[in-house]
Structures are given as C-alpha cells and as structure tokens.
Amino acid sequence: MLFRPRRRDGLPGLSRSIAFTLVWIGLIVMLPLAALVLRPWQDGSGAVLRALHDTRMYAALRVSFGCAALAALVDVPLGLLLAWALVRARLPGRRAVDALIDLPFALPTAVTGITLATLYGPTGWIGAPLARAGIRVAYTPAGIVVALMFVGLPFIVRAVEPVLRGLPPELEEAGVLLGASPMQNFRRVVLPPLLPPLVAGFGLAFARCIGEYGSVIFIAGNQPFRSEIAPLLIVVRLQEYDYDGATAIALILLLSALACMTGVAALRRRVSRGLVARGAA
Amino acid sequence: MAGPSGRGNAVLVAATYLTVLAVLVLPVLLVMAEALRAGLPAAWRSLLDPDALSAIRLTLVVTLVAVAVNTAGGVMAAWLVTKYRFRGRGVLVALIELPISVSPVIAGLVWLLLFGRQGWWGGWLERHDIQIAFATPGILLATLFVTFPYVARTLMPLMEQQGREAEEAAFLLGAGFWRTLWSVTLPDARWALLSGILLTTARAIGEFGAVSVVSGHIPGLTETMPLHIETLYNGYQTVAAFAMAALLALIAMATVLLRSFLEHDFRKASS
Amino acid sequence: MSVQIQSLTRHAPKASRRLLDDVSLTVEDGAFVALVGPSGAGKTTLLRTIAGLDGPYEGSVLVDGQALAGRPMRERRIGFVFQNYALFRHMTVARNISFGLDVLPRRARPDRAAIAARVAELLELIQLPALGGAYPDQLSGGQRQRVALARALATKPGLLLLDEPFGALDPIVRRQIRRWLRGLHDQLGLTTILVTHDHEEALEVADRLVVMQDGRIVQDAAAEMLDVAPATPFVMEFLGEALEFAGRIAHGRFEPDDQDVLSFPAGAGEGPATAFLRPHETRLVAGGGAARATPLAGGRGGLRRVEVALGARVVEILVPPERLDLIGAGGLGLEIGRARLFRDGVPLTGAPPAANGRERARVAAG
Numbered sequence: 001m002l003f004r005p006r007r008r009d010g011l012p013g014l015s016r017s018i019a020f021t022l023v024w025i026g027l028i029v030m031l032p033l034a035a036l037v038l039r040p041w042q043d044g045s046g047a048v049l050r051a052l053h054d055t056r057m058y059a060a061l062r063v064s065f066g067c068a069a070l071a072a073l074v075d076v077p078l079g080l081l082l083a084w085a086l087v088r089a090r091l092p093g094r095r096a097v098d099a100l101i102d103l104p105f106a107l108p109t110a111v112t113g114i115t116l117a118t119l120y121g122p123t124g125w126i127g128a129p130l131a132r133a134g135i136r137v138a139y140t141p142a143g144i145v146v147a148l149m150f151v152g153l154p155f156i157v158r159a160v161e162p163v164l165r166g167l168p169p170e171l172e173e174a175g176v177l178l179g180a181s182p183m184q185n186f187r188r189v190v191l192p193p194l195l196p197p198l199v200a201g202f203g204l205a206f207a208r209c210i211g212e213y214g215s216v217i218f219i220a221g222n223q224p225f226r227s228e229i230a231p232l233l234i235v236v237r238l239q240e241y242d243y244d245g246a247t248a249i250a251l252i253l254l255l256s257a258l259a260c261m262t263g264v265a266a267l268r269r270r271v272s273r274g275l276v277a278r279g280a281a
Numbered sequence: 282m283a284g285p286s287g288r289g290n291a292v293l294v295a296a297t298y299l300t301v302l303a304v305l306v307l308p309v310l311l312v313m314a315e316a317l318r319a320g321l322p323a324a325w326r327s328l329l330d331p332d333a334l335s336a337i338r339l340t341l342v343v344t345l346v347a348v349a350v351n352t353a354g355g356v357m358a359a360w361l362v363t364k365y366r367f368r369g370r371g372v373l374v375a376l377i378e379l380p381i382s383v384s385p386v387i388a389g390l391v392w393l394l395l396f397g398r399q400g401w402w403g404g405w406l407e408r409h410d411i412q413i414a415f416a417t418p419g420i421l422l423a424t425l426f427v428t429f430p431y432v433a434r435t436l437m438p439l440m441e442q443q444g445r446e447a448e449e450a451a452f453l454l455g456a457g458f459w460r461t462l463w464s465v466t467l468p469d470a471r472w473a474l475l476s477g478i479l480l481t482t483a484r485a486i487g488e489f490g491a492v493s494v495v496s497g498h499i500p501g502l503t504e505t506m507p508l509h510i511e512t513l514y515n516g517y518q519t520v521a522a523f524a525m526a527a528l529l530a531l532i533a534m535a536t537v538l539l540r541s542f543l544e545h546d547f548r549k550a551s552s
Numbered sequence: 553m554s555v556q557i558q559s560l561t562r563h564a565p566k567a568s569r570r571l572l573d574d575v576s577l578t579v580e581d582g583a584f585v586a587l588v589g590p591s592g593a594g595k596t597t598l599l600r601t602i603a604g605l606d607g608p609y610e611g612s613v614l615v616d617g618q619a620l621a622g623r624p625m626r627e628r629r630i631g632f633v634f635q636n637y638a639l640f641r642h643m644t645v646a647r648n649i650s651f652g653l654d655v656l657p658r659r660a661r662p663d664r665a666a667i668a669a670r671v672a673e674l675l676e677l678i679q680l681p682a683l684g685g686a687y688p689d690q691l692s693g694g695q696r697q698r699v700a701l702a703r704a705l706a707t708k709p710g711l712l713l714l715d716e717p718f719g720a721l722d723p724i725v726r727r728q729i730r731r732w733l734r735g736l737h738d739q740l741g742l743t744t745i746l747v748t749h750d751h752e753e754a755l756e757v758a759d760r761l762v763v764m765q766d767g768r769i770v771q772d773a774a775a776e777m778l779d780v781a782p783a784t785p786f787v788m789e790f791l792g793e794a795l796e797f798a799g800r801i802a803h804g805r806f807e808p809d810d811q812d813v814l815s816f817p818a819g820a821g822e823g824p825a826t827a828f829l830r831p832h833e834t835r836l837v838a839g840g841g842a843a844r845a846t847p848l849a850g851g852r853g854g855l856r857r858v859e860v861a862l863g864a865r866v867v868e869i870l871v872p873p874e875r876l877d878l879i880g881a882g883g884l885g886l887e888i889g890r891a892r893l894f895r896d897g898v899p900l901t902g903a904p905p906a907a908n909g910r911e912r913a914r915v916a917a918g
Binding site: 011012013014016017018020021024025028029030031032033035036039078081082084085088089090091092095096097098099100101102103104105106107108109110111112113114115116118119124125126149150153207208210211212213214218231232234235238241243246247250253254257258260261265 | 294386390394426449487511
Binding site for chain 2: 565603604605624625626630631632634636638639640641642643651652655656703704706707
C-alpha cells in the first residue's frame with residue numbers, strides 16, 4: 001500500500017493548551033519537586049544516610065503519623081453523621097451547615113492554630129473546664145489530634161456525601177420490610193456501600209494531616225520527641241541550615257502522602273468498575 | 282437510623298447541630314470574642330498599624346498574582362484535559378492535583394532548594410543581586426504552588442460533563458480557539474470558575490506554612506497577614522492577632538457561603 | 553457543493569480497529585444523501601470527518617474538488633447539526649443563530665442591522681418568529697432542532713451535514729420536520745448528507761442511501777433500488793424484516809432445504825444459495841405441500857400475520873385478508889419466487905453493481 005499522509009484536523013487549540021499547561025505545571029510543580037527529589041543525592045548518599053540515623057526525625061514522624069491516623073479515625077463517625085444529616089435528615093438550615101463544613105478548608109491555618117490554642121488553653125472556653133477535670137489538651141499530643149480533627153473533617157464528609165446521595169432510600173426501606181432491626185439494617189444494608197468512600201475519605205484526611213503545619217504548631221507545645229510534628233522539624237532543620245536533614249524528612253512525608261493518594265485513587269477506580277462489590281462487606 | 286421519622290430525625294438534627302457548633306462554630310465565635318475583647322475601636326486601630334497595613338498590602342499583591350496565574354493555567358489545563366483524549370491524560374490530572382497532597386512546609390522548602398543560598402541557583406542569584414528566597418518573589422512562588430490545583434479541579438468535573446459538542450459547534454461556525462473558550466466554554470462554566478477562583482483566593486490569602494518557610498519574617502517587609510498574626514500572637518499582642526484573624530475568618534466565611542450558593546446553582550443548572 | 557471521498561481510513565485511538573475502512577464516496581451537487589447503518593457502523597465518524605472534526609485520517613476528502621484540511625472553517629461553507637443540537641445554553645435563540653456571523657473578522661462581518669435582519673429571516677424560515685429572545689432551555693425538542701438548523705444555515709453554507717437530527721423527537725414532530733427539511737433542501741439548493749439509523753426515515757427523505765457496516769460502505773444506491781436489489785444479506789435484513797431460506801440451485805431452479813417451500817426458476821450457476829424475501833412477498837399455495845398455517849393476532853398495512861409450520865421450522869408471513877380462507881384447507885405450500893438470491897454474501901440474480909465495485913469484492917472475500 002502506498003504511503004498516505006495523515007491529516008490532522010479537529011477542535012483547535014490542542015497545541016496551544018498543551019504548551020500552556022506544560023509550562024504552567026513545569027515551572028510551578030515539576031521544577032521544584034524535581035529539586036526536592038534530586039537534591040539529597042547531589043552530595044553523594046552520605047548525607048542522606050546520616051539524615052536517616054536521626055532519632056529525633058523518627059520521633060517526629062511517629063507523632064505526625066500517629067496523631068494524623070487518630071484524628072482521621074475520630075473524624076470518620078463525625079463525618080458520617082454530618083454527611084447523613086445533610087443528605088437524609090430534615091435539617092433546618094441545611095445550606096448553612098453545608099457551607100460551614102468547608103470552613104476548615106477555607107480558614108487560614110494560622111487562624112485555626114491560634115484559635116484552637118486559645119480555646120483549649122488552660123484558661124480557654126473548653127480548656128478551663130477540662131483543666132479542672134485534670135485533662136490537658138493544649139501543648140500535648142492530644143492538642144495535635146484536636147487540631148488535625150478540625151482540618152480533616154471536611155474530607156470525610158465530602159467523600160461520603162455524593163455516594164450517600166446516590167444511594168436510594170428504598171434500600172433501607174426494603175431492609176426494614178424484610179424484618180431487619182435498625183442495627184442490622186445499618187450494619188448490613190447501609191454501611192457496606194459507604195465503606196469505600198469512608199476509607200477514601202480517611203485516606204485523604206490522613207494524607208492532609210501528616211503534612212499539616214499552621215493549625216498544629218500553636219497548640220502542639222512542640223517538645224522534641226514528644227509533641228514535635230515532622231513538618232515543624234523540617235522548619236527547625238532549615239533554620240539550622242541543615243538542608244539535607246530537611247529534605248530527607250520532606251521526601252518521607254511526600255512519599256507517604258503520595259502513597260495515600262494512590263491508594264485512594266485505586267480504591268475509587270475499583271469501586272467505579274464495580275470490583276468492590278456494593279453489597280459485600 | 283432509617284428515614285427521617287419524627288424522633289429519629291430530631292436526635293439526628295440535635296447531634297448534627299452539636300457537632301457543627303462545637304467543632305466548627307465555636308472557634309469562629311472565639312476569634313470574634315478575642316478580637317473584640319478590648320472593644321471594636323482597639324481592634325480597628327490594631328489593623329491600621331503600619332506593619333499590619335504592610336502585611337495586608339503584601340497579601341493582596343501576592344493573592345492577585347497567584348489567582349491570575351493559576352486561573353489562566355487552570356482554565357487551559359481543564360480545557361486540555363476535558364476536551365481532548367490523548368495518552369498521558371491521567372498522568373496530567375494526577376500532576377495537577379499533586380500539590381494538594383504536598384505539605385505546605387514542603388511547598389516552601391522546594392523553592393529554597395532552587396533559590397535559597399544553598400540552593401541550585403542561589404549562588405548565581407546572589408552574585409547578580411537578585412533576591413527570590415526570603416523576599417516577595419519567594420512568597421509568591423510558594424503561594425502559586427499551594428493554590429495551584431483549585432481552579433482546574435473545580436472546572437474539570439463540570440467541563441467533562443458538558444462534553445465537547447458546543448465547542449465543536451462553535452468551531453464549525455467559524456470561531457477560533459480563544460473565541461470558543463471565551464464565549465462558549467467559559468460562560469457555560471462560569472459558576473464553577475467563580476467557585477474555583479474563590480477557593481484559590483481564600484487559600485492564597487491564608488497560606489501560612491509554605492510562606493513561612495520562604496518569607497524570612499521581616500515585619501513590614503516580608504510578612505503576609507497570616508505571618509503577621511503569628512508574630513503578634515507570639516509577642517502576646519492577643520487583641521491585634523485576633524483582630525487580623527477575625528478579618529481572615531470573615532473572608533473565609535464569606536468564601537464558603539458564596540461557594541455553597543454557587544455550587545447549588547450549578548448543580549441545579551446541570552440537572 | 554459536491555463531496556468526493558477517496559480511500560478514507562480512520563483508526564480508533566489506541567486500537568488497531570478501523571473506524572472507517574477504505575471508504576470512497578461521491579456526493580454530487582444538490583444531492584440529498586442518507587448514511588444509514590446500525591450503531592457503530594461509522595456513519596457519524598464519516599460525517600464528522602467530512603466536517604473537519606476529529607482526525608487524523610488517511611485518504612482524501614475533497615469538497616468542490618478542494619481539500620479542506622487546514623483551511624479555516626468559515627471558508628469551508630459547511631453547516632453541521634448535532635444529534636443533541638449543541639445549542640449554546642447561555643445565549644438566546646437569536647444569539648445562537650447569529651453566532652457564525654458574530655465570529656467573522658471585522659472586515660467580513662455584516663453590520664449589526666444586517667445580522668439582525670438575517671436572524672429575523674431565519675427565524676421566519678424555521679417558523680419561530682417570536683422566539684428570538686428565548687433561551688434554548690425554554691424550547692421544546694422540535695423547536696431546538698429547528699434553531700440548530702437555523703444556526704447552521706446562518707452563514708449560507710452549501711453543504712449541510714446532519715447527525716441523527718431527528719433522534720430525540722417524538723414520531724409526529726419527526727415526520728413534520730422531515731418533510732420541512734426536505735422542502736428546505738430543495739428551496740435553498742443545498743447539498744445535504746444525513747446520518748440516521750432509521751432506514752424508513754432515510755427512504756422517505758433522501759434520494760440516495762449509503763448503507764454502512766463495520767466502517768465500510770456496503771451499498772450505495774437510489775432509495776427505490778435498495779430493496780429491489782440489496783447488495784448483501786445484511787442490507788436486506790437492515791431494511792426490514794426478512795425471511796431466510798437456505799437451499800441450492802440445480803437444473804436452473806432454486807431448491808429450498810425446508811420442506812413445503814416451493815422451488816422457483818433461478819438463472820445462476822449450480823451450487824448452494826440462500827434466498828431472502830420480505831414476509832409480505834410470500835404466497836400460500838393450496839395443495840402445494842403439507843404445511844399448516846395459523847392466523848396470529850396483529851398485522852401490518854392491511855395484511856394479517858400468519859404462522860406457517862414448515863416441518864420442524866416455523867415462519868411468520870403476512871397474508872392479504874382475502875386469502876385467509878385458504879388457511880383452513882391445510883396442505884399448503886409456500887411460494888417464494890420473489891426472493892433475492894445470494895451465494896457467499898454476493899447477490900446472484902441481476903443485482904445492479906454497487907457504486908463501488910471494490911467494496912463488494914471485499915465483502916465477498918471476507
């Protein structure tokens with residue numbers, strides 16, 4: 001067969017939007033992240049290995065991961081409650097509640113930080129009664145969890161809400177008509193399809209929380225080995241001009257967050273392909 | 282649990298209100314209360330302090346540029362990803378969303394690795410007396426990184442759903458790329474676009490971690506509003522700190538309320 | 553405007569499957585051609601390729617003897633109507649219609665009054681003079697359809713391309729718009745190519761039908777010739793209910809395999825063959841065999857549906873009411889002398905050549 005020229009036609013703007021997008025992504029995201037990935041190996045692997053022997057770093061990572069996991073876990077039932085109320089309940093002021101749920105996302109983290117520190121501080125509205133009961137929240141790891149709970153909550157609600165909206169109420173009615181008790185109905189009919197979005201929401205909240213900085217540092221107390229989070233340690237290392245140490249922690253945080261996001265994306269794909277059966281727990 | 286039957290619904294509503302009040306509303310009330318502790322005039326005066334005004338000015342400039350750049354980039358990227366099918370499209374979407382999962386501190390650190398004194402190009406910049414790290418350009422770059430995905434992310438689902446027929450029709454009627462984008466695609470996606478711009482603005486104004494790393498914290502020079510709050514708070518100027526926090530909280534409240542209304546509009550329009 | 557397509561091939565993205573496979577087609581100036589075929593046959597792909605959407609492709613598309621690829625749309629003089637109309641939702645009907653004029657460069661753009669006059673003229677043409685200020689969401693399906701057409705016509709195209717333009721309309725509106733569209737075609741002297749999966753619609757409105765299957769053109773013929781001389785069994789079955797009888801030709805006659813089906817003279821060479829015909833083209837012959845027939849409920853076009861038992865096989869045919877009294881008699885034979893005969897997918901008896909002989913040879917070889 002003779003060679004035939006391939007002709008291109010179609011919606012205009014492909015090359016322009018590709019060029020524009022690649023420059024935009026390249027300069028603002030790819031270039032700096034390339035620096036992050038390449039920098040540690042620049043002076044040989046010695047600096048990295050030295051950084052990996054830093055016990056303070058491991059303590060900080062433990063605090064960050066532990067508190068993030070705990071906060072995201074506590075957010076799961078709270079988020080489910082709010083999503084449920086938004087979709088199913090006759091909720092006066094639904095629009096206001098709906099808007100308020102995004103507040104942690106829009107509120108500057110520094111504002112969140114000083115506010116929670118004051119609120120849970122020894123003389124704060126919540127902190128004072130707790131102090132009388134002998135419970136300290138501010139300037140302890142518990143304070144970190146409180147701050148991260150605030151930050152992570154919208155992720156759970158917004159992950160569950162659309163799935164719940166797509167779930168016909170007839171399912172539960174059918175369950176009731178088939179004689180299931182309210183508890184059985186919830187566990188066997190309602191929960192299974194909500195499990196994937198709950199896990200996805202947990203993953204998103206967790207990924208966000210391990211990197212959180214502004215809302216935590218004011219309430220955390222920031223004692224090394226006890227209430228010092230990993231992002232703060234990056235800042236500390238930078239102030240010590242220890243770029244290798246800072247970069248090592250940053251890489252670990254970044255890879256963990258990426259692993260989370262990849263897991264969430266994979267879960268979403270499996271759900272949308274029907275691989276995670278809606279009815280199977 | 283099933284169905285909003287009388288008592289079940291009441292319990293559910295009560296639990297919801299309690300959660301919303303304790304977790305979401307109480308902090309906002311506290312901000313206002315602390316800001317007004319010494320009265321409105323004192324709070325107002327603290328905002329007129331030269332360093333505070335300088336912080337507000339810097340924040341406005343950085344926000345304006347960041348929103349403009351990321352809106353333009355976000356629109357082009359959303360167009361590219363939703364109107365064409367090509368290999369590597371999924372990778373591109375992942376890259377666009379990547380900054381969301383990057384810690385703000387890292388978003389600041391990466392620019393130091395490029396432009397800081399020990400960074401790749403730090404020496405060169407120093408020799409030519411160009412200041413990026415610990416100066417306004419660095420703050421801008423950090424803000425650009427942190428607010429990168431929001432316009433594209435808000436636009437993409439809507440534009441995907443709109444398909445490309447309207448664009449094809451415009452093209453067949455003789456409209457070029459810019460004309461099609463400007464008078465066919467964007468008007469139809471205007472609520473989503475506005476919602477994305479609002480979110481970008483809110484995040485740009487309020488960014489703390491990333492900016493904190495690259496700023497250098499020089500009051501009156503390289504402090505944005507959130508950084509200035511930190512300085513005031515750590516200096517025990519509680520009223521001034523919370524006055525500025527209240528200003529930011531009001532902006533955040535306005536943002537979420539507006540976005541909620543916009544989303545309601547485009548959910549209705551697309552159904 | 554005339555269209556010449558030569559050896560057009562398009563591949564599906566990321567797959568070796570061909571959306572269009574070596575398609576050649578000529579549409580003369582002023583013709584009304586319908587592209588028909590089942591979904592996935594490549595009709596819409598062909599239409600979009602002619603319009604200059606999608607790409608890349610191999611082969612050539614010439615309009616009035618000139619290649620269009622790479623030329624600005626406004627010079628191409630092509631009007632396109634989408635299946636779902638693709639009206640701009642945020643613009644009024646008038647702004648939708650004037651869009652093609654509004655986007656002209658200033659030198660070529662008519663002044664405001666001229667554009668307004670053109671819009672008024674088109675609104676008159678589509679019989680919606682009062683709806684210029686309405687938004688697409690406020691219109692009915694049929695009205696939207698007509699607005700989409702007016703928008704495509706605003707720049708006075710010579711070639712009108714319609715992609716399933718009646719798909720979303722209810723049957724009565726469909727028929728009205730169909731007739732109106734044909735009138736418009738004749739009145740404006742357009743060249744029109746229409747895509748539809750509904751062969752009856754195509755037969756009613758077009759002069760010529762191009763039947764497509766799996767990315768190829770199977771037959772290209774005048775509307776009235778298709779049913780008389782289908783190029784393949786697929787065309788026969790696509791155009792309506794068809795009965796199929798396997799058998800062989802021997803001694804100048806087609807001998808069906810089914811019992812009680814009568815043989816008939818056939819001029820082709822000896823060997824296996826398949827006969828196809830419409831249920832209403834059969835005839836029951838008293839005393840012709842041992843078949844029994846039972847009237848069924850329903851019928852079509854004044855004919856009654858009848859079930860005929862041919863040994864182990866049961867077929868449904870259509871019988872004029874005056875011949876129903878035969879049925880009780882029993883001992884029937886089924887006469888199928890009006891059948892079209894095929895061997896290996898190629899017509900045997902007096903079928904006129906398809907417009908593109910190579911296509912048919914390809915089908916025969918495959």
